[in-house]
Amino acid sequence: MRITEVANKLNISPRAIRFYEEKGLLSPAKHRDNQYRDFSEQDVWRLQTVISLREAGMPIADIRSALAGMGDNDAGELQYYLELQRSVMMSEWLQIKQVIETTERMIALVKSERSLPLEHIFRLAEASKELREHRGNWQDKWDFDLLASTHDERVAENQGNYADYDRALDLIAERVRPKDNELGLDIGTGTGNLAARFKQAGARMSGVDQSKEMLRLCQVKHPGLETRVGNFLALPYLEEQFDFVVSSFAFHHLGPEQQLLSLDEMKRVLKSNGRIGIADLMVSGIPADSADSVASRSQPPECIDLDRLLPWFADNGFRADVQRVNEWLHVLCAYKEVESLD
DNA sequence: ATTCTTACA
């Protein structure tokens, strides 16, 4: 196929194709006499991959390394990158939604009073700045795969805590009480240990993880789970999809602010009467003069501060209760508060 | 008529 034909079929300009070639993303054969490019099916397929990844906002340089990692015509790898694309688009969509919301508030302000507070303008500016910078966030997602290969070993090493780990997973399943055919989401599902418990109880489970390697292992262990590559702060699902959202030993990886954002995300994908269950390392009542006492406390490297988390549940109409498994390990369950009609 | 390369916006 000649370049114009390919360009028309893929809806891009010939110039773009030559540009990608110049950047080392393609290397179509060229005719001996006239130097006309001749695109094989494989070339076209590869080019389509480039286009898809570009549309997801991936920089040329990253596409090059991604393509280097996968052979030609590798559908499995492409699926992963397309899932990554969905994940990124979801996250951009959320940010756009925020910009729309602040814009609407500004419109309302301009309507009522004619003044427009300066701080709102700044807020809008920062929001769109984040949106622009977001296209550079691909790099973060690469590193997680390095951890994945080690994951199984680390879990195996954790035998000391394994009893409690298992007990916590049982406990969370017991508290959330999945019913037959309910839809559930496991965030940071890893190799699917927690999700599998809920699936056995009759629920239809989806699992999100940042690492494709992790999900690959998960698919092998639990073929019945639907898995998606995604971020805790931008779950790759639409609103009100799930009856419950659960997570184990993943939440503490987030910073304090991110934990709250993540709860917002959980609420977004939850149905109106949805439940939340979290099993993780948690502490409460850290003394105000924390500097000394925290240092003196023994183990927790990263830990969830319940005093920060619990107010969120109250503010968002959840009734939360915490059950202690051991000194650090807790199980937090939250149910939608039922309006009392008296 | 098409495509190619190169330079520049």
Next chain:
DNA sequence: TGTAAGGA
């Protein structure tokens, strides 16, 4: 990446 120019 788009556009323009000059050649094959």
